[in-house]
Structures are given as structure tokens and as C-alpha cells.
Amino acid sequence: xxxxxxxxxxxxxxxxxxxxxxxxxxxxxxxxxxxxxxxxxxxxxxxxxxxxxxxxxxxxxxxxxxxxxxxxxxxxxxxxxxxxxxxxxxxxxxxxxxxxxxxxxxxxxxxxxxxxxxxxxxxxxxxxxxxxxxxxxxxxxxxxxxxxxxxxxxxxxxxxxxxxxxxxxxxxxxxxxxxxxxxxxxxxxxxxxxxxxxxxxxxxxxxxxxxxxxxxxx
Amino acid sequence: xxxxxxxxxxxxxxxxxxxxxxxxxxxxxxxxxxxxxxxxxxxxxxxxxxxxxxxxxxxxxxxxxxxxxxxxxxxxxxxxxxxxxxxxxxxxxxxxxxxxxxxxxxxxxxxxxxxxxxxxxxxxxxxxxxxxxxxxxxxxxxxxxxxxxxxxxxxxxxxxxxxxxxxxxxxxxxxxxxxxxxxxxxxxxxxxxxxxxxxxxxxxxxxxxxxxxxxxxxxxxxxxxxxxxxxxxxxxxxxxxxxxxxxxxxxxxxxxxxxxxxxxxxxxxxxxxxxxxxxxxxxxxxxxxxxxxxxxxxxxxxxxxxxxxxxxxxxxxxxxxxxxxxxxxxxxxxxxxxxxxxxxxxxxxxxxxxxxxxxxxxxxxxxxxxxxxxxxxxxxxxxxxxxxxxxxxxxxxxxxxxxxxxxxxxxxxxxxxxxxxxxxxxxxxxxxxxxxxxxxxxxxxxxxxxxxxxxxxxxxxxxxxxxxxxxxxxxxxxxxxxxxxxxxxxxxxxxxxxxxxxxxxxxxxxxxxxxxxxxxxxxxxxxxxxxxxxxxxxxxxxxxxxxxxxxxxxxxxxxxxxxxxxxxxxxxxxxxxxxxxxxxxxxxxxxxxxxxxxxx
Numbered sequence: 001x002x003x004x005x006x007x008x009x010x011x012x013x014x015x016x017x018x019x020x021x022x023x024x025x026x027x028x029x030x031x032x033x034x035x036x037x038x039x040x041x042x043x044x045x046x047x048x049x050x051x052x053x054x055x056x057x058x059x060x061x062x063x064x065x066x067x068x069x070x071x072x073x074x075x076x077x078x079x080x081x082x083x084x085x086x087x088x089x090x091x092x093x094x095x096x097x098x099x100x101x102x103x104x105x106x107x108x109x110x111x112x113x114x115x116x117x118x119x120x121x122x123x124x125x126x127x128x129x130x131x132x133x134x135x136x137x138x139x140x141x142x143x144x145x146x147x148x149x150x151x152x153x154x155x156x157x158x159x160x161x162x163x164x165x166x167x168x169x170x171x172x173x174x175x176x177x178x179x180x181x182x183x184x185x186x187x188x189x190x191x192x193x194x195x196x197x198x199x200x201x202x203x204x205x206x207x208x209x210x211x212x213x214x215x216x217x218x
Numbered sequence: 219x220x221x222x223x224x225x226x227x228x229x230x231x232x233x234x235x236x237x238x239x240x241x242x243x244x245x246x247x248x249x250x251x252x253x254x255x256x257x258x259x260x261x262x263x264x265x266x267x268x269x270x271x272x273x274x275x276x277x278x279x280x281x282x283x284x285x286x287x288x289x290x291x292x293x294x295x296x297x298x299x300x301x302x303x304x305x306x307x308x309x310x311x312x313x314x315x316x317x318x319x320x321x322x323x324x325x326x327x328x329x330x331x332x333x334x335x336x337x338x339x340x341x342x343x344x345x346x347x348x349x350x351x352x353x354x355x356x357x358x359x360x361x362x363x364x365x366x367x368x369x370x371x372x373x374x375x376x377x378x379x380x381x382x383x384x385x386x387x388x389x390x391x392x393x394x395x396x397x398x399x400x401x402x403x404x405x406x407x408x409x410x411x412x413x414x415x416x417x418x419x420x421x422x423x424x425x426x427x428x429x430x431x432x433x434x435x436x437x438x439x440x441x442x443x444x445x446x447x448x449x450x451x452x453x454x455x456x457x458x459x460x461x462x463x464x465x466x467x468x469x470x471x472x473x474x475x476x477x478x479x480x481x482x483x484x485x486x487x488x489x490x491x492x493x494x495x496x497x498x499x500x501x502x503x504x505x506x507x508x509x510x511x512x513x514x515x516x517x518x519x520x521x522x523x524x525x526x527x528x529x530x531x532x533x534x535x536x537x538x539x540x541x542x543x544x545x546x547x548x549x550x551x552x553x554x555x556x557x558x559x560x561x562x563x564x565x566x567x568x569x570x571x572x573x574x575x576x577x578x579x580x581x582x583x584x585x586x587x588x589x590x591x592x593x594x595x596x597x598x599x600x601x602x603x604x605x606x607x608x609x610x611x612x613x614x615x616x617x618x619x620x621x622x623x624x625x626x627x628x629x630x631x632x633x634x635x636x637x638x639x640x641x642x643x644x645x646x647x648x649x650x651x652x653x654x655x656x657x658x659x660x661x662x663x664x665x666x667x668x669x670x671x672x673x674x675x676x677x678x679x680x681x682x683x684x685x686x687x688x689x690x691x692x693x694x695x696x697x698x699x700x701x702x703x704x705x706x707x708x709x710x711x712x713x714x715x716x717x718x719x720x721x722x723x724x725x726x727x728x729x730x731x732x733x734x735x736x737x738x739x740x741x742x743x744x745x746x747x748x749x750x751x752x753x754x755x756x757x758x759x760x761x762x763x764x765x766x767x768x769x770x771x772x773x774x775x776x777x778x779x780x781x782x783x784x785x786x787x788x789x790x791x792x793x794x795x796x797x798x799x800x801x802x803x804x805x806x807x808x809x810x811x812x813x814x815x816x817x818x
Binding site for chain 1: 329330332333334336337346347351352353388391392394395398399401402405406410537538541542543544545546647648649
């Protein structure tokens with residue numbers, strides 16, 4: 001009696017095992033790169049880790065098909081390699097001899113990809129489902145873009161600088177004009193003959209005392 | 219007593235720093251390392267220094283002497299040397315105008331990159347994600363992320379010079395900022411420029427020094443420096459090496475634009491410019507060599523990173539194909555594993571051969587880039603791999619800005635100083651004239667911010683200045699040596715400095731430099747004719763790289779216009795002056811006859 005029960009129990013899983021073959025049309029290949037991701041803190045891949053994988057995948061299937069009771073036994077794994085890569089197929093909980101369609105498996109994995117990754121402390125690059133493209137995080141575009149802020153600051157500073165320079169030179173010119181009109185009444189022999197380019201705008205520098213040295217050293 | 223109201227530098231140091239700031243520009247960073255690499259590494263220094271002594275320093279001295287003696291901008295100075303030569307000055311102004319138009323666009327790009335460095339992840343480090351979030355944008359995948367950032371996000375480049383889109387707003391804003399800063403620096407003429415050059419000439423050295431330390435401590439940098447400085451003496455036998463050395467000295471010192479004449483015109487009459495000429499030329503060359511050490515260190519780092527990434531990709535490929543445990547193949551045992559796998563699984567290995575890359579460090583080191591590609595693509599790629607990349611990025615682009623701005627100061631001064639000498643304009647205030655010139659150049663420069671703008675930029679860069687400068691400086695040195703006369707020139711210098719220039723200067727002015735320049739001139743023309751239709755590099759979106767394309771007819775006509783417009787100033791002005799003199803001569807004769815008649 002006991003043997004019969006045992007055989008009956010083992011039969012479904014034995015039946016299901018043949019459904020999983022490398023290159024199966026409804027299966028996916030999984031590849032883990034634990035050492036690349038974790039380095040010294042890498043854990044060893046063993047039976048328990050495989051159990052966790054199957055349980056996580058069952059969780060993903062349950063989440064996607066809300067209502068259908070997927071179990072660890074529905075996730076069938078085969079062709080394990082030392083690389084830590086293997087194939088898996090998902091059997092339907094209602095009928096263990098039929099496989100769940102490829103597309104459904106893909107959608108389920110995509111939906112819960114983040115949870116599956118974190119269960120193994122891995123990322124999209126180190127836990128690869130060959131054939132399932134990762135959904136990349138939506139790019140965050142802060143509004144306004146940061147470069148515009150820096151630009152605004154610098155532009156404002158430059159604008160302020162230009163305005164200050166222009167205003168001070170206008171004020172200087174006004175001051176000089178007032179001084180000149182007073183000076184012209186008193187002295188008549190300070191005639192500055194402007195040569196060549198006749199700039200009168202920067203008038204503080206007095207040329208007459210600058211030629212002290214005949215040979216200016218560097 | 220006649221008092222001069224011409225503004226002047228506050229002290230001779232300002233003049234020297236202004237010349238250094240002008241001469242040390244982007245070419246020292248992005249052209250010299252390329253030439254050094256292409257023409258035999260350390261061996262290139264030999265023709266470089268020989269050309270510096272034979273042509274660079276004497277021509278530099280010549281321009282400073284003219285400016286300081288005549289105390290006028292380039293047009294006035296040449297008119298004073300001989301009325302028929304005013305066209306040389308005019309040609310300088312036209313060439314400087316072309317340069318001003320496109321040079322500030324480089325500063326705009328530097329600003330763009332600088333502002334984009336203030337982000338947690340540098341935008342050129344990763345590719346942006348495509349619309350359905352399954353992968354990266356295709357153009358970015360085929361090219362690299364740094365190329366994508368430059369060609370698509372910075373320039374939004376079209377696929378050829380004929381296609382045009384609108385103005386890139388970000389670029390236009392940055393160009394506006396660049397011109398705003400330029401105006402702020404030159405608004406009071408030499409008074410404001412003199413203060414700014416203290417910073418723009420010294421700070422780039424600080425950054426270069428910091429980068430030198432950072433560069434040589436990078437992983438694999440020493441490979442780059444050793445590889446590229448190892449002299450390959452056989453290159454010295456190649457005449458192109460000598461031609462390129464001469465051309466590089468010539469353009470690097472910024473001769474012929476009229477800037478040196480303009481700067482020197484603000485000097486004291488007795489300023490000892492001989493020593494200053496030698497010092498500035500040596501500083502310029504020294505900076506080139508310094509910058510190339512930094513560049514080669516960066517190259518070495520980038521090549522090593524690419525090489526190691528290539529090895530890592532190969533390792534992963536082998537691991538995945540043969541499903542071996544992760545730690546079985548290491549990067550060091552890669553080659554032995556390849557042999558082992560080839561013998562044990564030959565069919566499987568044969569399938570791999572087209573995916574297997576050949577990782578070669580020397581090949582990575584041999585990729586030589588110059589120009590904007592080096593500054594904005596190669597360097598930013600290296601920077602993204604450094605730790606604390608935002609800091610290095612900000613420092614680097616700030617340095618590029620200072621170098622570019624320093625040169626712009628000189629370029630704009632070369633236009634404004636001769637304009638000021640004209641009676642028409644001399645009544646305008648400094649600020650107004652400078653503002654008008656800046657606004658004019660800004661408006662025309664907006665054309666370079668359109669989607670095909672980079673192609674126009676390349677055209678101006680390649681044809682706008684080179685030929686005209688060679689022509690201008692050739693005329694300059696021949697007219698000073700033979701039309702004005704070496705004896706007269708000697709006396710002028712003695713008047714200013716107190717002693718005559720020695721035989722070295724006279725031989726180079728009268729003999730060696732003109733010969734060299736004529737050779738360069740002929741070589742340039744021959745190359746141009748032999749080169750067939752001029753071509754440019756157009757960015758191809760699908761292939762993700764630049765493709766050599768011929769210029770269309772309208773562009774070729776424009777190139778011709780660029781070349782002719784500045785060069786023709788010389789003969790046209792001479793003709794105009796000749797006609798004027800004839801007319802005036804006839805007028806004077808008729809006036810004298812009238813007065814003779816009237817006194818009788």
C-alpha cells in the first residue's frame with residue numbers, strides 16, 4: 001500500500017521531468033553570475049538555493065495569474081551546469097502534463113523581476129533570463145534640468161557684472177565731465193591732445209608720469 | 219607738450235600674460251599631442267624646436283616690434299610702414315573676424331559640458347533608455363555613449379551639410395553666455411583685459427598640473443606615456459613631419475591675426491619685448507609638451523580600460539558558451555584556456571570565432587585623435603571611468619574654457635584695436651564699440667548652433683584661417699625685410715630698446731623665415747590641388763560613426779570665398795591707394811597752378 005502511494009506521488013514529478021529539456025519551446029534558460037556580483041561574499045549554489053529559485057518563480061506565477069495556486073513542484077528545472085545555468089519550465093497547476101505558455105511565463109517574470117533579483121541579491125545583469133529583456137528603470141528627468149540651473153546662475157552673474165561695469169564707467173565719465181568743466185575755467189595749459197584713437201573713457205591713468213624708466217624691465 | 223591718451227597695460231607683466239593667454243590655447247591641448255603621436259613621439263620634438271628657433275621666435279619678435287613701434291592696430295601699423303600695405307592689416311582683421319565667429323562656439327560647447335557635469339551621473343556615461351524601456355537607444359548602441367552625447371545631445375547633428383534644422387536652443391544659450399563673458403572681459407579695452415589675463419593665463423596650468431598628478435596615477439597611464447614618447451626616429455626622414463612642425467609652430471603662436479600687433483601697441487615705447495618674445499614662445503612650446511604628457515597619460519588609461527573590458531568580455535563569452543564555473547577562467551589564464559577549449563571542443567569553438575574579439579593593447583594606444591574629437595569625446599570617455607568623475611569633469615572643462623577665453627580675448631582685441639584707430643569710430647565709447655562687435659559676432663555665430671552647424675564649423679576651422687595666415691605673414695616678413703628695409707627696422711628697434719638686434723634675428727627675418735614660409739605656402743597649395751574635392755566627416759546615424767563625404771558645390775564656392783576674401787584685401791587695398799594717390803596728385807598739381815595764377 002505504502003509503495004503504491006509512493007509511486008503515485010513520484011509519478012507526476014517523474015512525468016513532469018521529461019517536459020523539461022534544454023531548448024524546450026516553453027522553457028527559459030537562466031544564468032546566474034554570483035561571484036561577479038558578490039565577489040567575496042558570494043554564496044554557494046546548492047539544492048537549497050535551487051529550492052528558493054523555484055519558490056520565487058512560483059510566487060511570480062501566482063502574482064501574475066491571480067488565483068491559480070502555483071506550487072514549487074510546478075517549476076521543473078533541468079540541465080544544471082557548473083556555470084550556474086539551467087533550464088526551467090512551468091507546468092500548469094491544474095494539469096501537470098501541460099506547460100504554461102512561454103509568453104505568460106515571460107510576463108510573470110517581468111512583473112516580479114525585481115523581487116526575484118532581490119531574493120538572490122543579484123541584478124538584471126547577473127541573473128539573466130535568456131530571452132526576457134529586462135525592463136529598465138524609467139529615466140528620472142528632473143524639471144528644470146540641472147544644467148539650466150547652473151547656466152542661470154552663471155548667466156545672472158555675468159549679466160550683473162556687465163551692468164555694474166557699464167554703470168560705473170558711465171558714472172566715471174559724468175564725474176570727469178564735471179571736473180573738466182571746472183578745470184577749464186582755472187587752467188588753460190593742461191591741454192590733452194588726443195592722438196590716434198582719442199579714447200577719453202578711462203581717464204584715471206595719467207601718462208605724463210609713466211615714462212620714468214627708459215628701459216622697462218620685464 | 220603732447221600727451222598720449224592711448225591706453226596701456228598697467229605693467230609689462232600684464233602684456234606678457236596676455237600674450238601667453240592668447241598663444242596658449244586649445245591647439246596646445248588637442249593638436250600638438252596628435253602630431254607628436256603621429257610623427258614619432260619624442261622624436262617630433264627635434265623638428266619642433268628647430269622650427270621654433272628658425273621661424274617661430276623671429277616672427278613673433280617681428281610682430282611685437284611693429285606693434286610697439288607704430289602704436290596702432292594692424293591696419294594703421296601696416297599703413298604706416300607703407301601706404302600700399304594697409305591691406306595686410308585689413309586681411310588680418312578679416313581673418314580674425316572669421317576666427318571670432320567660430321571660435322566662441324567651442325567655448326559654448328565647453329560651457330555645455332561644464333554645466334552638464336553637475337549631475338550625480340555624468341550624462342555621457344550611460345546611454346539613454348529607449349521609448350519602450352527594453353534597451354538603449356539604437357544610435358547610442360552602435361556608437362558609444364560619449365559619441366552619442368556629443369553628436370546627438372550636444373550638437374543634434376544632421377547627416378550632411380545640406381540638411382538643416384533649427385537652432386539648438388541649449389547651444390544658442392551657451393553661445394550667448396560665451397559672448398557675454400567675452401564682452402565683460404574686454405568692455406574697457408586693455409584695462410579690463412589686463413586684469414583678466416592674470417587668471418586666464420595662470421589657472422590652466424594649475425588644472426594641468428592637477429591633471430598630471432591624477433593622470434599618471436591612473437591605472438595604465440604610464441603605458442601610454444612610455445609608448446607615445448618613445449622616439450621613432452625614422453619619422454624624421456618624412457618631410458610631412460617637418461612641414462607639420464613648421465605649421466604647428468606657426469599657428470600655435472597665433473601669428474598673422476594682428477593680435478600681437480594690437481597687444482604690443484599698448485606697450486610703453488621702451489618695453490623690452492625681445493626678452494618677452496623669447497619667453498612667451500618658450501612658454502607656449504613648453505605648455506604643448508606638458509599638455510601632451512597629460513594627454514598621453516589619459517590615452518594610456520583609456521586604452522588600458524578598453525583593453526581590459528575587451529578581455530573581460532572574452533572571458534564571459536567563453537564562460538557562457540562552455541558553461542564553466544565562474545572562477546575557472548581568469549583574465550590572466552585567458553589565452554591558455556582559449557587554446558585548451560579550441561582543442562577539446564573544436565566545432566563549438568569554431569562557432570565563436572566571429573564573436574571573439576582580438577584584444578590588443580597596442581592597437582588601442584595607436585588610435586590617434588585630434589581636435590574636438592579628442593577634447594570632447596576621448597577625454598570625456600576617460601573622465602567617466604575615473605573615480606569622482608564629476609569633479610574631474612568640471613576641472614577639465616573649466617580649463618578648456620579658460621584656454622578658449624584667453625585666446626578669444628586676443629582675437630577680439632585684434633578686431634577692435636584697428637577699428638578704434640579710424641577717425642569715424644574713435645568718437646564712440648569703448649563700451650559701445652566692443653558691444654557692437656560682440657553682438658555682430660554673436661548673431662552670425664548663431665549659424666554654427668544649427669543642426670548642420672558643426673559642418674560649417676569644420677569648414678571655417680580648416681579653411682578660414684590657414685591659407686590666409688600663411689599669405690599674410692609671408693607678406694609681412696618680406697615687406698619688413700625688403701620694402702621697409704632691414705636697416706630702417708634695425709634703427710627703429712634700437713630707438714625702442716637701445717641696442718640693435720643681432721645677426722640671428724636679421725638672418726631669420728631676411729632669409730630663413732621667408733624661405734620656410736614660401737615652402738609651406740607651396741606645399742599647402744599643392745596639397746589642396748592634389749587633394750581633389752574637399753571632403754568632410756559627416757556623422758551617420760545608422761552606422762554610428764563619421765563617414766567621409768564630399769562638399770556640395772555651394773559649400774566649395776563658400777570655401778573659395780573664405781580663402782579669397784581675406785587674401786584679396788592686400789592687392790585690392792594697394793590698388794585703391796594707388797588710385798587715390800593718382801587722383802590726389804592730379805588735384806595738388808591743379809591747386810598749385812591755381813595758386814600760382816592767383817598770386818600773379
